[in-house]
Amino acid sequence: MAVACPICSLHRQAASGGSYAMGRGALWLLRHHGDPAPLAGWLLLDARRHLPGPLAFNDAEAASWGLALRGASQLVRELTGCDRVYAIGFGEGTPHLHVHLIPRCTGDPSSAAWAVADLYRAVERGERAPADPAEVAALVARGRQLLASHPVPGIPAYP
Numbered sequence: 001m002a003v004a005c006p007i008c009s010l011h012r013q014a015a016s017g018g019s020y021a022m023g024r025g026a027l028w029l030l031r032h033h034g035d036p037a038p039l040a041g042w043l044l045l046d047a048r049r050h051l052p053g054p055l056a057f058n059d060a061e062a063a064s065w066g067l068a069l070r071g072a073s074q075l076v077r078e079l080t081g082c083d084r085v086y087a088i089g090f091g092e093g094t095p096h097l098h099v100h101l102i103p104r105c106t107g108d109p110s111s112a113a114w115a116v117a118d119l120y121r122a123v124e125r126g127e128r129a130p131a132d133p134a135e136v137a138a139l140v141a142r143g144r145q146l147l148a149s150h151p152v153p154g155i156p157a158y159p
């Protein structure tokens, strides 16, 4: 665990409660994007271990990843009713795997392909309103319920 890693730090906070975490297993943590969230239902699937990306997966992580990624993507669709779910991982700002799972509604051109990066930066700069924190809190609660009733391999409902 890297001392200064903000994602490791988030995971320590999740362990003590009060977070955006929806599911947490031995290998993965699934959470809603924190406030300001670019879109309601924008989730992140993190490796529990401090690793930069799939190149560094051990065999257990490599074997588990597909089912976890599919289940987390299904949860985004279930929570938002979106048409598609983007999965994007750069790991550049923080070299700790955190794949963005982004709800894509085909009627909303502001989230189409690379435009979603402009949307993200506009929210970050305060030029576009973020998702309503109350709506995000409701989605986190709903996500935990759904993970409890429809288990995703590798991502048991938090806590």
Ligand SMILES: [Zn+2]
Pocket: 001, 002, 005, 006, 007, 008, 009, 049, 050, 051, 095, 096
């Ligand atoms: Zn880390």
